[in-house]
Amino acid sequence: MDQNFDTVAIHAGQDFDPTTGAVIPPIYQTSTFVQDGIGGLRGGYEYGRAGNPTRDSLQTLLAALEGGKHALSFSSGLAAEDSLLRAALTPGDHIVVGNDVYGGTHRLIEKVHGPWGIANTVVDMSDLAAVEQAIRPGETKLLWVETPSNPMMKISDIAALAELGHRHGLTVVVDNTFASPALQQPLALGADVVVHSTTKYLGGHSDVIGGALILNDDELAEKAKFLQFAAGPVSAPFDAWLTIRGIKTLAVRMQRHCENAQAIAEHLAGHPSLDAVYYPGLPGHPGHDLAARQMRGFGGMLSLAFAGGEQAARTFAESTELFQLAESLGGVESLVNYPSEMTHASVRGTELEVPVNVVRLSVGIEDAADLIADLDRALARL
Known part of the structure; x- marks a missing residue:
């Protein structure tokens, strides 16, 4: 049945433990899982980097909060952003970035991905004409939006930017960390990907570091999930559990x-x-x-x-x-x-x-x- 946000935040992905009836699902603090014969996986779990029930619970919850099909939980917000950039881009591609994004995001794009052939242009996202002018036909692949922005609190029109980006064949990414899904849901406004530092409002208690991607595109989600597995920037079980606990009061x-x-x-x-x-x-x-x-x-x-x-x-x-x-x-x-x-x-x-x-x-x-x-x-x- 359809449920309102406050209810979803408490219950999505949070079924009680079927063995004991515990209201709060347990923390699966394990690195590996016993197999019933070679390749006989219980619930599809084999190794903690590939999958963990606690992390899966958080990912189900994150997708529900943002109204997305797929969610991936990472060890930090920048780890989530890095996996997205590598999943969506190849050398020679170009990103249009808001001129007031989090400093760590710009550092990642400019200092880490720049030397690997990813160019970027910063622009005031509230100026749609300037955004369109910054797009390089055939090269620009991502439009990176942060609203409200950090720290100057600029507000960008997600729906208008999504329409503009899609007209040029771009993937529109919105960093929703400042608002949280309790206040704003970019996918419903036309964005393609939502990025979070779950360290912030989602965790909410300054006791855990994490990040997340939420999206609907099956192919892009599969690429990001492969990088999550292959490079290993996953959230640990206890970190995932702490984030779930925080979201319940979001x-x-x-x-x-x-x-x-x-x-x-x-x-x-x-x-x-x-x-x-x-x-x-x-x-x-x-x-x-x-x-x-x-x-x-x-x-x-x-x-x-x-x-x-x-x-x-x-x-x-x-x-x-x-x-x-x-x-x-x-x-x-x-x-x-x-x-x-x-x-x-x-x-x-x-x-x-x-x-x-x-x-x-x-x-x-x-x-x-x-x-x-x-x-x-x-x-x-x-």
């Missing part, structure tokens, strides 16, 4: 993340120490109306541009208490990050360079009043 967590981030953005908008508050939930954000149409909430991420420049941004990032200074995002606890020196250090000097006066906030699910008081105390020190 819907309620995202509701609180959104509420808290909205309250903080509204509180900080117009503050004299800030040049800008980048949050799509604010009516003045250039992507507000589009985000309201293609998302079911504005997310838990926002960024701040400081009027006092680099020193003010650094001082603020080192002055908060509840907002802990750390890499990553999407956990239940609030984090503050200085992208220029942290998550996006690898893109300094490129078109993706993050301004030195920008600080990124991952708003957790603590009490909003406490979080606002913490930010106010830090701002008062400037």
